[in-house]
Each structure stands twice: as C-alpha cells, then as structure tokens.
Amino acid sequence: MNLAAIDIGTNSIHMIIVKVGSGDHFDILMQEKNMVKLGVGVFSHNELSPRAMEDGVDTIKRYVQLADQYGVDDIIVSATSATREAKNGREFLDRLIHEAGVSPKLISGKEEAKLIFLAVKGAISIRKEKVLVLDIGGGSTEAVVGDENQVLFGHSMKLGVLRLLDNIGHQNPLNEKEQKALKSQIRKAASKTIEKALEIGFDKVVGTSGTIRSLAEACLEKKDNPSPESVNAEEVHLDDLIKLRDKLLELPPEKRGEIPGISANRTDGIHLGALLLVALLQMARVKTLTISDASLREGMIIHHIGKQKLPIGEENQGRTLQEKSCYWLANRYETELEAKKHVSGLALQLFDQLKHLHQAGEQERSMLYHAALVYDVGLYVKFQDFHKHSRYIINNSQLRGFTNEEILLLGHLARYHRKKGPRKRHKRFKKLSDVHKKQVRLLSGLLRIAIGLDKTKNQWVQNVYCLPEKNKLQIQVFSVEDVTLEIWEAQRFADTLSKFLKKEIEIVAG
Numbered sequence: 001m002n003l004a005a006i007d008i009g010t011n012s013i014h015m016i017i018v019k020v021g022s023g024d025h026f027d028i029l030m031q032e033k034n035m036v037k038l039g040v041g042v043f044s045h046n047e048l049s050p051r052a053m054e055d056g057v058d059t060i061k062r063y064v065q066l067a068d069q070y071g072v073d074d075i076i077v078s079a080t081s082a083t084r085e086a087k088n089g090r091e092f093l094d095r096l097i098h099e100a101g102v103s104p105k106l107i108s109g110k111e112e113a114k115l116i117f118l119a120v121k122g123a124i125s126i127r128k129e130k131v132l133v134l135d136i137g138g139g140s141t142e143a144v145v146g147d148e149n150q151v152l153f154g155h156s157m158k159l160g161v162l163r164l165l166d167n168i169g170h171q172n173p174l175n176e177k178e179q180k181a182l183k184s185q186i187r188k189a190a191s192k193t194i195e196k197a198l199e200i201g202f203d204k205v206v207g208t209s210g211t212i213r214s215l216a217e218a219c220l221e222k223k224d225n226p227s228p229e230s231v232n233a234e235e236v237h238l239d240d241l242i243k244l245r246d247k248l249l250e251l252p253p254e255k256r257g258e259i260p261g262i263s264a265n266r267t268d269g270i271h272l273g274a275l276l277l278v279a280l281l282q283m284a285r286v287k288t289l290t291i292s293d294a295s296l297r298e299g300m301i302i303h304h305i306g307k308q309k310l311p312i313g314e315e316n317q318g319r320t321l322q323e324k325s326c327y328w329l330a331n332r333y334e335t336e337l338e339a340k341k342h343v344s345g346l347a348l349q350l351f352d353q354l355k356h357l358h359q360a361g362e363q364e365r366s367m368l369y370h371a372a373l374v375y376d377v378g379l380y381v382k383f384q385d386f387h388k389h390s391r392y393i394i395n396n397s398q399l400r401g402f403t404n405e406e407i408l409l410l411g412h413l414a415r416y417h418r419k420k421g422p423r424k425r426h427k428r429f430k431k432l433s434d435v436h437k438k439q440v441r442l443l444s445g446l447l448r449i450a451i452g453l454d455k456t457k458n459q460w461v462q463n464v465y466c467l468p469e470k471n472k473l474q475i476q477v478f479s480v481e482d483v484t485l486e487i488w489e490a491q492r493f494a495d496t497l498s499k500f501l502k503k504e505i506e507i508v509a510g
Contacts, residue, residue, distance in 0.1 A: 002071055002073055003026075003076065003304065004017045004076070005018075007297040007300065008038065008077065008078065009038070009081075009082075009138060009296075010037075010137050010162055011035060011137060011210065011211075012037075014033050014297050015031070015033075015297070016030070016297050016301070017066070017072060018301055021332070026301060030066070032063060035265040037162065039160075041166065042082045042086050047087050048083070048086045048092055053091075057099055057100065061100045076301070077105065078104065078296065078300055080107065081160060084139075110155065110156060112296060113143065114299075115299030115300055116135045116144065118303060120206055120208055123232055123292045125320055125400075126321070127148065128147075128148075129147065129203035130200070130203055131205070132204070132284060133206045133292075134208075134212070135212070138161050139163050140157060140163075141159040141160060142155075143280075153197060155193045159185075161269040164185075168272070171253045173252060182272070182275060183275070186279045187279070187283070190279070190280060194280065198284070205286050206289070206291070207236075208295045209295055211277070212277060212289075212291065213291060215241060215261075220234060220236065232291065232404070233292070233401065233406075234290070234291050235289070235290055235291075236289045238288065239287075241274065245277075248262075248271035248274050249275065256270055321401035322366070323373075324400075324401075329374050333378075333379070335377055335380075342459040343451055343453075344368075344369050344373060344450075346449075346461060347369070350466065354468070357468060358442050360442060364439055367406060371410050371414060374394060374410065375451070376417075377389075377414075378390030378393055387417055390415070391415040394410050395407060409443075412440045412444070413440065415428075417444060417448055417451055418451070422441050444496055445497030445498075448493035448494070451493070452494075453477065453490045455486050455488075455489035455490075456486065460481040461477050463478040464476065464477055469503075473498075473501060474505075474506045476509070476510035477490075477507060477509055477510055478510040487507050491505075491506075491507045
C-alpha cells in the first residue's frame, strides 16, 4: 500500500510518498520540497499574497500528479501556521479542493506538535527518558515533551523564521539593538512554554525541521561527519551553534549561502533561525541538541496508519528502536532471524569474555549485536558477493535509531563477516578514521568466528569459553552434538581476530 503526505508549511511545501510495511514502518519512495514561502508577509498583513497562493496551488497540483504516478491509495494533506493565520487561508484551501482535487486539513498548533513528536519517536531511539522536541517553522515553533508511551505536553509558539523576518523588516545583518529586540520577543513568546517543559522535566532536546537541520548540517560539516546532508540522531553542541549564529548575523544574505550546509533558498532568514534556536536552547538550559530527520509529514503517515488500522502485517518485534529496525530489515530480506539471534548470542559471549583484552565498551557491544542480526541481508539480492550487497542494503535502508557513523560501521561489519577481513588497500576501509578501523577489525573478527560456529545452521553450539594465554587464545566450544564442521569454519575465519589481539587462536571442542 502506498500513501502520500503533503505538508503545507509556512516556508516550504513538502511531499513524501511511502510504501507501508509491517507495524508502523514504511519505506520512503520519494520526497519533494518546494520553498514556496507561502507565509511571506502573512504576519504583517495577515494575508497570503496572490503570487504565493498561485505557487502553492501549482506545487500541490504537481505533487498530486506525481502521487498518481506512484499509484497511491490515499493523499493526506495538512496546512499549518501561515494558512491558519491568513485571512484568506480558507480561500486557499478551497482552491486546493477544486483545482488540485485534495481535501486539506487545517491543523492546530497543538496537533502539529503531537504529530511532530510521533514522527521523531519513530526516528530517534527513546527509551526510559523524556524528550523535549523543538520544530522551528516559518510561522511557528512547536515544543512538545513526551516519552516512548505518551505526549505529556505540547504547545505551538508564535515564533518562526518568516514571522521574525516580517517583524525585523529586512534580510540584512542585524545590529546589537535589533538583536536585543528579537531576543526579547523570543523570551516573551517562549518563556511560559519552556518553563512548563522544564517543570515536567526532560532528559534531552531533539530538534527537527528544515531550519534546524540546515544549521546542524553547517555545524557537522566541520566535524567530518560521514554524511552531514543526512542527519538523524547526531548531536550538535550549543557552542558550535552560537559560533554559527554570530557568523550568520554578521553576513549579508548573498554570503550566508556560501557556508557549507546552508542552501541559497534559506539565506533570507537562516540567521534569524539560528538566533531563535540558540535562545530556546539557552532557555531550556541544555548544551547539546540531538537532530532528527523526521518531521510533520512522517507523523501524518504514522497517525494515518494507526487511525485507519490498515491491514499491513504483524507488529515489529524488538525492545528498542534499533533492534526493531534490524528485525524489520532481517524480515524484509527474508533472512532466518532466529539463526541470527543465535549468532548474536555467541558473538556477545566472545565479546564479554575477552573484554579485558580488547577494552571496548557498550557502544561496540551494541554494534556487534545489531550487525549479527543483519549481516546476510544481501543474500536476497544474489549469493555472489552477498557481503557487499549487505553493506549496500544496510547503508540505504533508512534504519532508524542509528547515527550515520553507526550505520557506516554496521555496513562495514556486514562487508567483512566473510571472505577476506579488513585490508589497508580496501578503498572504503582506508577512508575510515583510526578509531573506526580499530572497531571494524575487532567486531568483524568476533562476528566471523560466531558465524562460523553456526555453519550448519543448526544452532548446535550453545556456549563458548575463552582461555587466553600469553601468545595464544584457546576458545572451547560446548555442544551435545558433533560440531566438527562448525569448529573448522570458525577456525578458518579466526584470522581477523587473531591479528587484532596479536594472539594465535585455537578453537577446540570443550
């Protein structure tokens, strides 16, 4: 089943088309964005301009045509701040009904906040913690506090990039007096909302929307992030945002677009977005911001799935968002999930018993576990070089709950679970940082042995016992069955771990 969601924002009009999978999971088939800037002038004149309305109608008509080409079963359309506050907002919606053939819904700020939180919860791993989500739009900023089970508080503040731009009246650099006036306006509009959020309490702040993601990308460009243009679950420090804000406030519009990560379409108001974001984070008393790539339109899809109770298969398994993502991927590419759970158990036994030798921590342990669940998804494509196909699938499957770096590591662990282990001459491995190279060598070494110990796919090996000596490591294997083939296979692939630990490895029946 294919669905489309169109988000008519104050700054941009977005559409995603998705293929609904199991549970509330979906694959994004395509995304479109047009920065119509529907809200330009709305907050000073209370009307959508004829030009903006025309562009908006044309954009949505084109989106509907695209959706039809993808054979969507339904198109969900929501309009937000600019349309809510414009006197002729209803006229615009009527035109969409008659000219584009859609049924747009004018949603409240509170509903918008809840949908945004729903989207973020599907993209960021939220366990036993409360999260404050901030979404800076063109006309409003949504703030919502919630946990993995419920929304505890949500409010829409009359603060947005185009609203501030209308207030200041120009796109040029701001002097100290103008900056002071805007900061005062922000505090006045946001103080009650942030105070309520602080009263409820939260463990971290998550930011979403185009403005926040653009600012995050600009900060991450300097941090050698593996994929700064695709930001999800990454952390950005307040100090870096402050430096970026100060730089943007001094530059004319034509110079702002020269900063990596800042698109030319946002140069009119990105400096105001930076000023707003920093002010909100300072009021919230936090030093870091976690970025989510999910926003209103993803929340619209998830809400629609739940509301319609679509017949889309069994619920995803898994305790955490990361585990659910890996289970989903394994099921999607028809791998034997129970066998992968067995391999993961053996890999973790090895990891835990050898911890005093490798000194790796919980992050590496988590990567090893999740890699063991998905390392052979490439078999779905073709047996030949399936380890390379696995890396490609992992890198391009929109796994939720993982950072860019973690997905990069998962892909490399899948790549090196068989055949030759990591080599200096391998182009992609060569590009990794020294820390990541070390992680790949260790974790792929452990994974290769664990996979070898299930060569016959019978899950006969139940336990392993590691006996390290000065120059040797003996791994005893315990089973009630004859596991000669398993021991042979594991020994064959013990070379990578042997090189990492600088010890000869001997695998024997216990």
